[in-house]
Amino acid sequence: MTKAIPERGRGRRLPTAEELRIWRDFVETTEALKSRLASRLQIESSLSPGDYVVLLALSEAQDNQMRSSELATHIGWERSRLSHHLGRMERRGLIRRQECATVPRGAEVLLTPTGAEAFRRSTVPHLRAIRELFVDAFTPEQLLAAGETAAALRAHLDTHQEE
Amino acid sequence: MTKAIPERGRGRRLPTAEELRIWRDFVETTEALKSRLASRLQIESSLSPGDYVVLLALSEAQDNQMRSSELATHIGWERSRLSHHLGRMERRGLIRRQECATVPRGAEVLLTPTGAEAFRRSTVPHLRAIRELFVDAFTPEQLLAAGETAAALRAHLDTHQEE
Numbered sequence: 001m002t003k004a005i006p007e008r009g010r011g012r013r014l015p016t017a018e019e020l021r022i023w024r025d026f027v028e029t030t031e032a033l034k035s036r037l038a039s040r041l042q043i044e045s046s047l048s049p050g051d052y053v054v055l056l057a058l059s060e061a062q063d064n065q066m067r068s069s070e071l072a073t074h075i076g077w078e079r080s081r082l083s084h085h086l087g088r089m090e091r092r093g094l095i096r097r098q099e100c101a102t103v104p105r106g107a108e109v110l111l112t113p114t115g116a117e118a119f120r121r122s123t124v125p126h127l128r129a130i131r132e133l134f135v136d137a138f139t140p141e142q143l144l145a146a147g148e149t150a151a152a153l154r155a156h157l158d159t160h161q162e163e
Numbered sequence: 164m165t166k167a168i169p170e171r172g173r174g175r176r177l178p179t180a181e182e183l184r185i186w187r188d189f190v191e192t193t194e195a196l197k198s199r200l201a202s203r204l205q206i207e208s209s210l211s212p213g214d215y216v217v218l219l220a221l222s223e224a225q226d227n228q229m230r231s232s233e234l235a236t237h238i239g240w241e242r243s244r245l246s247h248h249l250g251r252m253e254r255r256g257l258i259r260r261q262e263c264a265t266v267p268r269g270a271e272v273l274l275t276p277t278g279a280e281a282f283r284r285s286t287v288p289h290l291r292a293i294r295e296l297f298v299d300a301f302t303p304e305q306l307l308a309a310g311e312t313a314a315a316l317r318a319h320l321d322t323h324q325e326e
Contacts, residue, residue, distance in 0.1 A: 014287065015294045022310040023297055029313040030193045032320055035239060076198060124177065130186055131178045137319030138312075146312045147185040149305065150192040156300030157195055 033133060040129040045122035050085050051094065052126065055111065055119040058095065064111040067100065071109055094118060196296060203292040208285035213248050214257065215289065218274065218282035221258065227274040230263065234272055257281060 015023065038049045047055070053075050058064050066074070072082045086109060089095045094115035100106040111119075138146060178186065201212045210218070216238050221227050229237070235245045249272060252258045257278035263269040274282075301309060 012291060013294060014290045015298050019294070019298045019306065020290070022306060022313070023293055025313040025317070026297075026309055027193075027197075029316045029320070030190075031239065033316060034190075036320060076194065127177045127183070128175060131176060131182070133320065133323065134186055134189075134316070135178050135182045137316045142312065142315050143182065143185060145308045146189055149301075149309045149312055150185070150188040152305050153192045153196060153297070153300045154188070157192070157199060157296065160296065 036133055037126075037129055040133075041122065041126055044125040044129070045118070047118065047122055051089060052119075052122065054082075054085065054089060054109075055094065055115055055122075058109065058111040059116065059119055061111075064116065066109055068097070068107045068109050089115070199296055200289075200292055203296075204285065204289055207288040207292070208281070210281065210285055214252060215282075215285065217245075217248065217252060217272075218257065218278055218285075221272065221274040222279065222282055224274075227279065229272050231260070231270045231272050252278070 034049070041047050041049060041052055045052075054071070057071055057074050058066060068082065068086065069079065072079045075082075077085075086095060086097060090097060092114075093112055096110045096112050097107045098110065100108050135143065197212070204210050204212060204215060208215075217234070220234055220237050221229060231245065231249065232242065235242045238245075240248075249258060249260060253260060255277075256275055259273045259275050260270045261273065263271050298306065
């Protein structure tokens with residue numbers, strides 16, 4: 001994936017107009033997809049994408065609970081953003097926070113039965129929206145190509161940590 | 164693009180495990196890329212991705228100004244989000260707002276010389292980051308495939324407005 005062409009990726013070269021066009025297309029389309037999925041989720045399940053990501057992480061966590069710092073890392077959010085978001089979810093009864101006895105500042109975040117039920121009800125409509133808006137956009141070959149694009153990008157980002 | 168395989172995209176089928184794996188990979192990698200670009204922009208130019216998007220839109224607008232409602236549509240933000248963001252940018256001197264004489268509630272958003280200069284200075288480092296983090300992830304063939312992925316997705320989303 002990263003065997004690239006010699007001299008590409010070196011030096012201070014700027015992207016060509018064509019490379020930039022592909023970049024803009026790529027980033028704008030993935031944004032449009034995200035926003036379409038977000039409105040489906042809101043209409044069908046009254047959840048925001050942020051709610052969904054938190055509920056998904058807790059659903060997959062052992063005992064349906066996670067340290068808030070771990071959760072922040074897992075979903076890739078700043079801790080302050082997560083903390084505000086968890087406050088709103090707690091007021092809606094979707095999660096509960098409790099201080100951790102052993103670790104200072106290490107609140108434990110727990111999925112409540114209400115949260116588990118909201119997540120469960122959202123799953124089928126959300127998966128269907130993913131199928132309709134993402135999977136169905138592609139022929140089987142194009143879908144594999146999209147997977148390869150993601151894999152190449154992932155490998156590249158992993159080998160270029162903090163340049 | 165949308166000639167798809169008969170019966171795909173029909174009915175209430177859920178994605179297969181493999182389709183979901185590709186979806187998750189795709190969405191997680193594009194998020195990781197966005198967040199890597201955002202930190203580069205912050206470190207190199209003291210701009211957030213939101214600042215950059217607004218400055219880019221105004222830079223490309225006629226007379227470097229836009230009605231705020233137009234700007235919201237152009238960058239795909241909710242008006243309340245844009246209004247908060249513009250308040251912060253105005254305090255930093257990057258933009259200026261003035262009431263529009265002819266249209267009620269139609270504030271005009273103007274790029275200031277400070278904003279134009281901040282955008283100008285950010286351009287080369289930001290383009291370089293796009294080349295390093297996105298373009299260089301791919302061989303030329305893979306980059307074209309990424310462009311085709313985006314085009315297929317765009318065509319699909321355009322033909323599936325508001326199901």
